[in-house]
Amino acid sequence: MKKTWMLLFLMMVALVGCDQKKKEDTADMAVYNVPVEYYKLDNGLKVILSPDATSPTAVVAVYYNIGFRIEPRDRTGFAHLFEHMMFQGSQNLGKMEFIKLVQSNGGVLNGSTRFDFTNYFEIVPSHKLETMLWAEADRMKGLDITQENLTNQQGVVKNEVKVNVLNQPYGGFPWLDMPQYANTNWYNAHNFYGDLKDLDAANLEDVASFFKTYYAPNNAALSIVGDFDMEEAKAWIQKYFGAIPAVDLPEKPDISEPRQAEAKNFIKNDSLANKPATAVAYHMPPRNSPEYYAMGLLDQILIQGDNALLQQKLVDELGYTSNVGGGINYLGNMFNYNGPMQIMYNFTYDNETSEAQVLEAIDSVMDQLAQGVTQEMLDKALVKMRSSLYDELGGQFGLGRADLLCSFALFDDDPARINSLEDEFKKVTPEVVNKTIAEYFRKTNRTVLTVNPLLADNETAKP
Template identity: 30%
Template sequence: MKRKLLVALPLFLMGWVTQAQEVAYEEYDLDNGLHVILHQDNTAPLVTTSVMYHVGGKDRTEGRTGFAHFFEHLLFEGTKNIGKGEWFKIVSSNGGKNNANTSQDRTYYYEVFPSNNLQLGLWLESERMLHPIIDQSGIDTQQEVVKEEKRLRYDNSPYGQFLYAIGKNLFKVHPYKDPNIGYMADLDAATLEDVTAYNKKYYVPNNAVLVVAGDFEKANAKKMIADYFSGIPKGEDIVRSFPKEEPISEEMKATFYDPNIQIPASMIAYRTPGFTEREAYVLDMVSTYLSDGRSSKLYKKMVDDQKQALQVGAFNIGQEDYSMYVVFALPVGETTLDVLNTEMEEEIAKVRSELISESDYQKLLNKFENQFVNSNSSVEGIANSLARYHMLYGDTSLINKEIEIYRSITREEIKEVASKFLNQNQRLVLSYLPEDTTQN
């Protein structure tokens, strides 16, 4: 009996965790196409108001890269009813905080206020959508802001350009080949007409999802949402037709120089399916198996046992159209990049050819259970997840059931997916090197 109880207990706890973490929500559409998601949680007197737009770095024309990230900044400049430079003052003076971020696929704005300021959060986001002031003065100001960010986070940051270095070599025709922040020459060349047209096309209610999460009453929230957003005109339907990449059939090699580093890095990258595909979930598990924590295969072997690497890792960079699976290492002492590549490939080859052990498999499931619990542990995080699952995955309910996908992945499937996408003839081998100043 005792043995049966011990076996049953983990299964009971697994079911309890899923039930305890279930996120209740309501969703509906306004007539102008704005999708609204409400998650009521009155346990703390805070409310998050967020808007996610389906526009990111990939949404651009040649010669006009970086517009989505630029707009992330520009749409804080002010509106017809909010003076230049007043946005952040309004938020902070009312006890709130706010921020925004942009990926290759979407842009996300949010405010967190004491719950008695829900109306203020909704008004701010409706102002951003309906009444932004877009003029040459704001463009000039934010061009300098973006340039300074690029210098700080990319140009002058150690290893700050590794994603750009991988993307430009892994993609040939898809916009993922260009950095999310864009090229400064493109922003400098942008006209007021270019910027105005971009706003009119993408920052419209039918290309957005509004999430209210936290301490509020639904009837009151719905009335305010209707008051502030239902009168915003619907935009034209957005049609995306990005060029398709040809499959990689031969190993590619490239070199990138970074003047901010002293220790080189080797990076092995593969072009993999977009994050909505089941295979992308499997590759998440592969990366966790290879490099999550000191007991992971790559870390234990190359850092602890063989002392060949200062750092080693594997991660699946999920994107909407194509993802990037990256394995990297920094050498110790005289260890060459070729040696690092050989050792990394050896571990990847094992995943392709052998089933991972049952104990390692159970450890993986435990880690993903823990991630699931943590992802829904704050109202702010829940708001982000609700917007993301609806807009990019087309299924809001994944906030509660995505863990079921990971649970359903078998050891055999891990082996099958690794052998399908992580082969030597499908990879980019990138030598990320210190800049050779003697050549200048």
């Protein structure tokens, strides 16, 4: 009998031990750690390698530390124009051959210009990694800068401006408009898509100078994410990028914004819009500060998802609009910028609803938020933030991961920050959040931009 009880006791101990081990394993599995190896070539190129054998693909991303903010005065839209020039031919690849090279090897590619960087990426079968590294290095070495190519791309970009902004209802609203209204420093407040006169004024000397100044290895970051051999990749990077010379980089201009002390309200007439629209923006706390992370959680509480306060008030309760969109950094995410920024939300509403009604409803939500955020609210926001973060890290075969790695390398010299983001959000307390609300969601830090729908007025006037 004693032996039987002893055997049962040992079995129970074993089961408890297994259960505890299972809990520990589950806890370990819940923490996702992005592999990061970071180093620099002698010419200053920042290199980030992040292997992932989930699929037989590789992402190659090259980010240059030049964006809209610091493009030349009287050359608005030049950073964007130059992005187009990067596909017009290099030393060994003729016009459009870069695109053909990627696509013929089963890959996809793109480029974009943002506030603080211009990026280029390819997603290819992993056995084509060396080819992509060679191609990216080839255009970093030098472009085929000709008047024909420049004139062609000036036309392309001007048409893009016309299609996406000038001839589009709500064109540029609010992603292009709001920075021009909310900011005071020219570098943050100019038309970064490009004034048509400025685009026409760009010349070959501008293009050559811009390339020589900013498209250098010591002003760039290269990340590779995917299924590749680390040592092989390092050898290829050294082979193709190692001999490209560094340049003397110019001193960066002051892009700081003064503390906003008065509320701003603007109206934009839109002859193509048939309903009014409103956008509301607040200047963000300094990047990487405790308040910055608090604002990331406030974004989840206020704007993101069906349970967001603005959604509940403006959509579910009052029915003023069918959707409230918004967030931090309309041209990316809250992590991939490096200067002044706004948290913003926007929506359209029926002509029967007045702007005064809309603002009254918004004020009621903000007043509710000012009463204080509880730990329960923060816990729910953290779950949403965590989901959003891991969507970013896992998206597009690793492109989201490559984006953060390059951004953190360029802006912080620390791509491993990618693994501490979740912990930073977990540090946020209700006290920090409520302090953030008091300083950054005050009305004197607010800019309201309303679209006046002239098309609706014209239609009303018709017999």
